[in-house]
Amino acid sequence: MDVVEILEAAALLVPEDVATSNDFTASDVWDDLAHDEWEAALCVLQESADGWTAPANFWERLGRAAEMLGFERSREWCRWRDTETRTGLVVRADLVLRPAGETFRRTPIPGAGVLRPMWGIGNRRRDGEPEGDIARVWVEFAPExxxxxxxxxxxxxxxxxxxxxxVPGDRITLYECAEAGGTATVLEPRPPA
Structure with missing residues (x-):
């Protein structure tokens, strides 16, 4: 399959009444494809998936198209969303990192899901001591x-x-070493749309 065929197949899966936050719909994808605007079509398809339950092969197809177009971050985003769909959990949070000098981190966190820190989310070991849980971090709307x-x-x-x-409002703590590197407020823990 070439890029256009992959994007067409993905567009066929999107319900007609689903729109992005900018009111783009599947019909806009078809228009983009007719004008060879493949990147625009890919973006609309990715954004449209926030309004419906996309099947796993939807993200796999979009990831393949992004890879063929050379859009690495977009490919990684599709892989991320595919994993969210398969695990059945989306956790969004507002993260504040501690300033350089207050913790060991001196460089930015990469935004595309590379970092896998421990999180203090309230879980405890059998002896009552806090227990950390691992989660990868994807920075929304920024590369780092x-x-x-x-x-x-x-x-x-x-x-x-x-x-x-x-639940929304819970405060969780990021740990890359023994001291806290940041805190986050949970915005939404939910199954994928």
Whole structure:
């Protein structure tokens, strides 16, 4: 399959009444494809998936198209969303990193889901001591997050079942070493749309 065929196949899966936050619909995807605007079509398809339950092969197809077009971050985003769909959990949070000098981190967190820190989310060991849980971090709307900065993030837990108790407003703590590297307020813990 070539890029256009992949994007067409993905567009056929999107319900007609689903729109992005900018009111783009599947008909806009078809228009983009007719004008060889493949990147625009890919973006609309990715954004449209927030309004419906996309099947797993939807993200796989979009990831393949992004890879063929050479859009690495977009490919990684599709892989991320595919994993969220398969695990059945989306965790969004507002993360604030501690400033450089207050913790060991001196460089930005890469935004595309590379970092896999421990999180203090309230779970405890049998002896009552706090127990950390691993989750990858995707910085939304930015390629990185600098020490001292704040951004919305998505978290991809290693064990989603240990995160299902979270509710909006819960405060969780990021650990890359023994001291806290940042805190986050949970915005939404939910199954994928």
């Amino acid at each position: 997050l600098r020490p001292g900065d704040r951004a919305p993030v998505r978290l991809l837990p290693l064990d989603p079942s240990r995160w299902r108790h979270l």
